[in-house]
Amino acid sequence: MYAKGMATEPDVELAAVRFVCELFARNRHLSEGPVAVEAPESTLEAIRAQGIPEHGRALDDVVAEMEHEVIGYGYNADHARFLGFVPGPTSAISWLGDIIAAGYNRHAGSFANYPAGLAAEDVLLAWCADQAGFPADTAGGLFVSGGSMANLTALAAARDAMLPEDAWDRGVAYVSEQTHSSVAKGLHIIGIPREHVHAVSCDDAWRMDIDTLEDAIEADRAAGLIPFAVVGTAGSTNTGSVDPLREIARVCAENHLWMHVDGAFGASVLITRYRDMLDGVELADSLSWDAHKWLFQTYSCGMVLVRDRANLLNTYSTHPEYLKDLQDRTDLVNPWDLGPELTRPARGLKLWFTLQAMGSAGLAEAVEHGFTLARWVEDECRKNPDIEIVSPAQMAMVNFRYAPAGLAEDELDELNLDISRRMLESGYAGVFTTELAGKKVLRVCAIHPEAKEEDMRGTVQRLNALYAEALETRRA
């Protein structure tokens, strides 16, 4: 199997162990370097030019190349001051759990393949469904790759539960102006016409406006369309806002609609003392929850949870002849019957491992820290009269902009973009822009359990300094 000069299996194992040990040691200090390292064009060109060799190369060379030329560039979303997107601060415990699970590389599509691994995933899914308040006797779920897949998986089940097959093109789903784009993408994939994804306006706290929702449902029905689902958000991507879930549940019950909650970011609040923020989520039919966001797991680790597992089975269960040998335990439901994937890794195991090692209280405390981080940012912002708080601290997010008198709106947009870019170039923190009410604003999403008060206040203070520099450049 091995050609002369090629790496052998034991070589590879040794190299892997060494690499993992070194990386683990460094992983604990990921916040020491800059938040972003730009890949030189020459590096990208070299990778492209190298192509795929016909014959294998010396393993040490390939390992060194992976380490120095491939994986180290880009944004370090694990950095304590990376405050863009939803950052990915990874618990070292999750990382270790991931390595162990990947090392064994078990096929986690069915219980027969991986009985204890899937029992652990099942316990965890039941615990998460219980945190959401779903009924224990019917609830179920599945670990999927992330929030986008969780939304898609749930929405296909919603479509099948609520719409006859010959009426998919008349189905209407309601989202808000602040709903994550993956929801509309998922609806498109499952065959709902783009013009039937109704974006309901929000109130001034970025929450779905219920009167508008009710009017829209009535108007669509009158036009011969078939409303079938409302998607509420628990922790919106821009501001961390939570839609009025209890009200959405009432509207869904009155109109016979499926209620999905996108909690990809904010469902983690369910395990904390802030749980009441998600009041009404227990009435939903389905919930998305990303563990690779605010539960500190390595990618990719999302969950779709449903009030009634029968709905996932209805959409996804298949019984081909080549899998019959693995289906004799009728008391167990195989993951491949609950979602689109057949072969899958046991993505939930690292979270199970994390919870065993940290306990739910330890994890809750780490999530709650995000609330404190956002408050420190807001507090520091309020000291500068030129800063306008556009959306105050909600969950772990704050939005603000530098808005000195005398500049037009488009000039303010340019100014804030300029400040964000200067910060990224400095390597100190990652603060990106988004748009709210037509304004370009600086958005902070701060969830790193090891980030400190000085990181948060220091970031705003440096933004203040960069603001002064940017104004200076404008005047020059």
Ligand SMILES: Cc1ncc(COP(=O)(O)O)c(C=O)c1O
């Ligand atoms: C509210 C919300 N839903 C869905 C997603 C998509 O999740 P993923 O990137 O894991 O697919 C995100 C990502 O930030 C999100 O914030």
